[in-house]
Amino acid sequence: MSPVIPVGPYHPALEEPYKIELDCDGEAVREAHITVGFNFRAIEWLAERKNYTQDLALVERVCGICSNVHTLTFSRALEQLAGVEVPARAQHIRVVVHEAERLHSHLLWAGIAAEVIGFQTLFMTCFALREKVMDLLEAVSGNRVNYAMNKPGGVTRDIVDPGMVAATAQAIRTAMEREIIPVFTTDRTVRARCAGVGVLTRDEALAWGALGPVARASGLPQDIRKAAPYEIYDRLDFEVPVRPEGDVLARIVVRALEIVESCRIIEQAVDGMPAGPIDAGDFIPVPAGEACARIEGPRGEVFYYVASDGSDVPLRVRIRTPTFQNMPTVALMVREQTLADVPLIQASIDPCYSCTDR
Amino acid sequence: MRLIDSLVRTSRRRSPWLFHLNAGSCNGCDIELVACLTPRYDVEQLGIRLEGSPRHADIIVVSGPVTRTTRAALETVYAQVPDPKVVVALGSCPASCNVFAGSPTVEGPLDRILPVDVYVPGCPPRPDAIIAGIAEAIALLAEGGHA
Amino acid sequence: MNILGLISRNFRRDPATYRYPERHVPATRFRGIVRNDTAKCIACGICDHVCVSGAIVVVGHDDHCDWSYDPGRCTFCGRCVDLCPGEALSQDGDRAPTYARSGDLAQGEQITYPACPECGLPARPYNERLLMIAHDDISPEFRERIKLCERCRRRRSQTVLTKGLGGAADTERNADGA
Amino acid sequence: MTVGRALFQLLVFPGLLYAVPVAWLMLWMERKLTARLQGRIGPPFYQPFFDFVKLLAKRPLPRPPLQALAMSALPVLAVAGTLGALALLPVFPHSGGFTGDLVLLVALLEIPPLCAVLAGFVSRSIYGELGATREAVLSIAYSLPFLAALVALAAAANSLSLSVISQQAMWQVRLPALLALALCLPVKLRVNPFSVANAEQEIYAGATTEFEGPRLALWELAHGLEWVALTGLWAVLAFPAANAAWPLRAVVFVAISLALVLVLAAVAAATARLKLAQAARVYWLWGSALGVLAMVVAVVWP
Numbered sequence: 001m002s003p004v005i006p007v008g009p010y011h012p013a014l015e016e017p018y019k020i021e022l023d024c025d026g027e028a029v030r031e032a033h034i035t036v037g038f039n040f041r042a043i044e045w046l047a048e049r050k051n052y053t054q055d056l057a058l059v060e061r062v063c064g065i066c067s068n069v070h071t072l073t074f075s076r077a078l079e080q081l082a083g084v085e086v087p088a089r090a091q092h093i094r095v096v097v098h099e100a101e102r103l104h105s106h107l108l109w110a111g112i113a114a115e116v117i118g119f120q121t122l123f124m125t126c127f128a129l130r131e132k133v134m135d136l137l138e139a140v141s142g143n144r145v146n147y148a149m150n151k152p153g154g155v156t157r158d159i160v161d162p163g164m165v166a167a168t169a170q171a172i173r174t175a176m177e178r179e180i181i182p183v184f185t186t187d188r189t190v191r192a193r194c195a196g197v198g199v200l201t202r203d204e205a206l207a208w209g210a211l212g213p214v215a216r217a218s219g220l221p222q223d224i225r226k227a228a229p230y231e232i233y234d235r236l237d238f239e240v241p242v243r244p245e246g247d248v249l250a251r252i253v254v255r256a257l258e259i260v261e262s263c264r265i266i267e268q269a270v271d272g273m274p275a276g277p278i279d280a281g282d283f284i285p286v287p288a289g290e291a292c293a294r295i296e297g298p299r300g301e302v303f304y305y306v307a308s309d310g311s312d313v314p315l316r317v318r319i320r321t322p323t324f325q326n327m328p329t330v331a332l333m334v335r336e337q338t339l340a341d342v343p344l345i346q347a348s349i350d351p352c353y354s355c356t357d358r
Numbered sequence: 359m360r361l362i363d364s365l366v367r368t369s370r371r372r373s374p375w376l377f378h379l380n381a382g383s384c385n386g387c388d389i390e391l392v393a394c395l396t397p398r399y400d401v402e403q404l405g406i407r408l409e410g411s412p413r414h415a416d417i418i419v420v421s422g423p424v425t426r427t428t429r430a431a432l433e434t435v436y437a438q439v440p441d442p443k444v445v446v447a448l449g450s451c452p453a454s455c456n457v458f459a460g461s462p463t464v465e466g467p468l469d470r471i472l473p474v475d476v477y478v479p480g481c482p483p484r485p486d487a488i489i490a491g492i493a494e495a496i497a498l499l500a501e502g503g504h505a
Numbered sequence: 506m507n508i509l510g511l512i513s514r515n516f517r518r519d520p521a522t523y524r525y526p527e528r529h530v531p532a533t534r535f536r537g538i539v540r541n542d543t544a545k546c547i548a549c550g551i552c553d554h555v556c557v558s559g560a561i562v563v564v565g566h567d568d569h570c571d572w573s574y575d576p577g578r579c580t581f582c583g584r585c586v587d588l589c590p591g592e593a594l595s596q597d598g599d600r601a602p603t604y605a606r607s608g609d610l611a612q613g614e615q616i617t618y619p620a621c622p623e624c625g626l627p628a629r630p631y632n633e634r635l636l637m638i639a640h641d642d643i644s645p646e647f648r649e650r651i652k653l654c655e656r657c658r659r660r661r662s663q664t665v666l667t668k669g670l671g672g673a674a675d676t677e678r679n680a681d682g683a
Numbered sequence: 684m685t686v687g688r689a690l691f692q693l694l695v696f697p698g699l700l701y702a703v704p705v706a707w708l709m710l711w712m713e714r715k716l717t718a719r720l721q722g723r724i725g726p727p728f729y730q731p732f733f734d735f736v737k738l739l740a741k742r743p744l745p746r747p748p749l750q751a752l753a754m755s756a757l758p759v760l761a762v763a764g765t766l767g768a769l770a771l772l773p774v775f776p777h778s779g780g781f782t783g784d785l786v787l788l789v790a791l792l793e794i795p796p797l798c799a800v801l802a803g804f805v806s807r808s809i810y811g812e813l814g815a816t817r818e819a820v821l822s823i824a825y826s827l828p829f830l831a832a833l834v835a836l837a838a839a840a841n842s843l844s845l846s847v848i849s850q851q852a853m854w855q856v857r858l859p860a861l862l863a864l865a866l867c868l869p870v871k872l873r874v875n876p877f878s879v880a881n882a883e884q885e886i887y888a889g890a891t892t893e894f895e896g897p898r899l900a901l902w903e904l905a906h907g908l909e910w911v912a913l914t915g916l917w918a919v920l921a922f923p924a925a926n927a928a929w930p931l932r933a934v935v936f937v938a939i940s941l942a943l944v945l946v947l948a949a950v951a952a953a954t955a956r957l958k959l960a961q962a963a964r965v966y967w968l969w970g971s972a973l974g975v976l977a978m979v980v981a982v983v984w985p
Contacts, residue, residue: 005813006809009428009431010379010380010435012470016380016383016385016388017380017381017382017427017428017431024519026816027959027960037427037923038382038427039380039382039383039422040382040425040426040427040463041382041423041425041458041461041464042458042461042463042464043458043460044460045461045462046457046458046460049460050557051554051555053554053555053557053584053588054555054557055557056555056557056560056582056584057457057557057580057582057584058457059455060582061383061384061386061456061458061481061580063384063385064383064384064385064386064387064388064389064447064482065385065386065389067384084705093484108389111396114955117954117955118875118876118878118955118956119875119877119954119956120717120721120952121508121511121512121515121717121720121721121952121953122508122955123396124396124397124510124721125398125722126721127392127395127396128396128398128521128722130393130396131393131396131398134393135532138531138535139532139533139534139536140532141536142532142534142535142536142583142596143536143581144482144484145386145389145390145482146384146386146481146482146580146581146582148536148582148583148584151587153650156583156584157417157534179511182507183507183508186507187507187508187955189876189954189955189956189957191953192955192957192958192961193956193957193958228741243581282587282588283588294423306492309402320359337959338958338959339813340958340959341958352385354383354385356381357382365736366737366740368733369733369735369736369737369740370737370740371734372729372730372737373730373733373734373736373737374735396723397520397521397522397721397722397723398521398522398523398529399522399523399529400520400522400718400723400724400725402714402718402724402725402726403522403524403525403722403723403724403725403726403727404525405539405726405734408890411892411893411900413744413892413893413894413895414894414899415650416737416741416896428830438744440739440741440742440743440895440896441742442741442742442745449559450558450577450578450579450580450870453577453578453607454575454578454607455556456558456575456578456580457557457558457580459558459559459578467607470606470667473966474607475605476603476604476605477577477603477604477605477607477608477609478603479576479577479579479600479601479602479603479608480600480601481579481580481581481601484529484531484549484600485529486523486528486529486533486600487601487603489525489528490528490603491603493525494603494605494866502984508807508953508954509953512720512721512793512949512953515720515721515722516717516719516720518724520718520721520722520723520724521722521723522723522724524724
């Protein structure tokens with residue numbers, strides 16, 4: 001048998017094209033090399049050649065799963081440059097959409113993880129629940145993916161039926177607590193596949209700069225929503241789940257608990273939503289200068305740097321996504337694991353290579 | 359002979375297997391395609407299966423604007439699918455490169471590289487639109503795929 | 506609930522599937538194909554300016570303006586609809602149909618410039634809503650003037666101005682003479 | 684066994700004429716039940732049939748002649764082997780069965796996995812090879828309980844004839860032996876939790892990754908026939924009533940086979956896929972324990 005086993009660029013376990021080459025000894029993995037770049041579409045280059053309104057739609061397509069995160073961070077960077085205040089109602093709507101996106105992203109991930117360990121029924125259950133979130137997002141934004149909700153100074157669409165949003169959040173919370181979390185944590189075959197697999201210790205997570213749920217599953221309590229609150233997060237009551245084990249099961253549990261917390265956040269944000277305008281005007285002039293913005297996306301910290309010369313086209317847009325930080329830890333985690341674990345371990349960081357490649 | 363012909367045609371209509379190829383897409387279309395498998399849409403009711411190996415497939419579903427790095431894979435995969443076969447372009451990206459038009463690393467649109475039979479518009483298309491597009495493709499497949 | 510509970514519940518319930526061709530209907534505010542109401546369009550070109558993928562192209566000519574749109578290029582982001590000053594653009598509440606050849610769905614509208622009531626040459630189209638935003642109160646004289654082409658409008662303004670100034674000058678002269 | 688009877692068994696029941704439609708029925712039942720347990724509609728009942736016809740009608744890809752030959756011959760061999768095994772099942776007990784058909788049955792049942800292993804290597808794909816290796820490792824793991832159970836039954840009935848075994852093995856041996864056989868079914872049929880040999884998320888379709896069109900159609904058929912043969916073997920061994928009328932026997936045989944399909948599909952829907960080492964451990968530990976128990980009882984019981 002050939003000693004190097006390529007996984008990808010097109011592989012059933014991978015949603016996206018990228019390649020892991022495994023130096024194997026039978027089924028045991030000795031070393032892994034990751035190749036990315038299949039999704040490189042030169043988005044930053046394009047962003048420097050389009051005006052700010054066009055760039056909003058462009059950065060939304062950095063990633064189809066966490067699209068809202070990108071427009072939100074980009075808008076926040078522009079607001080910082082322009083010195084614009086976002087109306088309170090718009091802030092609440094932003095938080096609702098932001099957390100709804102976290103819900104669908106985490107449910108999607110839970111489904112993919114179940115699929116990767118061959119647990120089709122659980123995959124279907126997660127995706128069936130996810131459809132509720134998709135309906136919510138479609139009702140609010142008019143599209144299931146790529147919501148186009150944010151713009152500098154506010155949001156584009158109002159939430160007309162807050163009752164429905166709160167009810168959906170509650171239904172998802174109940175279903176998570178009653179169905180999905182118990183199966184993931186107690187089912188014996190799931191435990192056999194996930195517990196103790198792909199361990200990333202706290203020190204390694206720190207040294208390799210892991211972000212988001214991956215870091216939190218390794219015992220690092222880091223979350224931008226707590227560390228540097230944006231929008232209305234400083235006024236909301238929510239927990240940041242942290243697990244010390246650092247294995248795949250811990251990552252599952254952290255994300256599952258985050259879903260529950262996100263539902264609580266949505267309920268609170270809808271509850272306290274004030275009346276008022278939802279934006280601060282249509283075309284907001286962006287003066288010369290530079291700004292950074294960062295927020296906590298579903299996969300971890302998303303970072304934007306925008307430089308402007310005062311025209312309507314940015315000088316530079318720099319995007320750093322969480323997978324860029326988390327991806328190298330895969331090579332660390334798959335060592336001395338079996339071949340069967342590799343798809344699961346790579347999936348456990350919730351990789352988004354279209355984010356990383358841009 | 360006629361009986362066999364119509365049996366073959368019916369079987370192609372009832373059992374289209376897909377191979378999905380992400381040619382630099384943003385994941386939006388890919389996730390909506392996965393959503394088609396799930397309980398609400400369940401494309402298995404039409405006999406559709408998402409296959410891991412291109413050699414098993416009848417319909418190639420392409421999403422994304424075809425980046426420079428995925429072009430070679432796209433051509434290989436197309437050659438690996440046995441005839442008759444049909445190509446479905448998912449979303450605006452393979453149709454026109456969408457927002458990525460003009461990027462130096464994008465070689466699309468897809469019809470420059472492969473013959474495309476069905477376009478499904480949307481960014482991304484809704485699952486019911488994807489199913490409608492695949493249904494179009496099935497009709498073409500029953501007639502023996504594209505020339 | 507454990508997995509056995511889950512699958513037995515699924516088995517007892519009816520499947521959640523929509524039987525093809527029955528389908529899940531989009532939400533009421535769904536962002537579909539963009540439509541242009543030529544009666545309201547003032548050919549300002551903002552939609553072209555904000556369209557990231559070049560789906561909307563606006564080309565101005567002497568007597569009309571070509572507004573073309575290809576849903577095959579569209580991102581359905583709705584920025585053009587949001588920012589359309591005259592509320593001429595709207596989006597369908599349902600998904601676009603599938604198509605067989607690139608560009609099959611492309612559509613174009615021609616916005617003919619109305620003829621100037623005075624000289625008959627093309628004048629810029631105007632939109633009632635925009636007028637109301639710009640001016641709370643519109644006098645009949647202003648309403649008439651908005652329909653004119655640029656040259657006639659300028660000439661009309663000039664006449665009014667000269668007349669006004671002329672009148673004032675006359676009064677002044679009279680005052681001097683007194 | 685008369686030639687006429689042998690031909691009937693090979694071509695009609697439980698052979699070709701019965702087995703092929705029932706193979707499709709079982710494949711459909713498995714998919715449909717899985718779908719229903721997941722809250723979906725699932726495929727219509729004619730699905731496996733049309734899958735088969737469609738694959739047959741596809742144009743095969745050009746390959747080097749020797750590889751093309753091997754890749755066509757192996758699935759044919761797998762189909763033939765399974766049909767042969769089916770023909771040996773003593774659904775209707777008779778005095779004429781030749782002694783030692785148990786040995787032949789075991790050998791014939793091993794043909795499809797063997798062909799799959801060869802197919803994986805012949806296709807010269809890394810995933811095919813991985814699938815083949817996994818198939819081989821698993822077949823070593825399940826062979827011990829599988830053979831132990833059959834040997835225990837043979838010892839209990841003091842015969843190597845399937846017909847005699849199905850009639851005379853005592854229940855004290857039959858029960859653990861049947862359990863051990865039932866444990867071996869998921870891995871032989873490559874369904875969860877022991878589906879590691881064709882784990883799609885790891886190694887595509889395993890050994891059949893590189894097969895296309897008609898060649899794949901034959902593999903699908905062989906897989907369906909394996910369902911019929913293995914559930915049939917279990918049904919024959921689980922229903923010994925010697926003096927039941929032949930229609931009743933046939934009906935009970937079919938009913939037990941189909942019920943077993945449903946049970947296996949439900950188990951598959953309720954579990955995740957175990958890793959190779961974990962699956963092998965289950966067989967070495969629990970499978971072997973059951974097999975050895977059956978053997979000990981067969982030898983020790985007066």
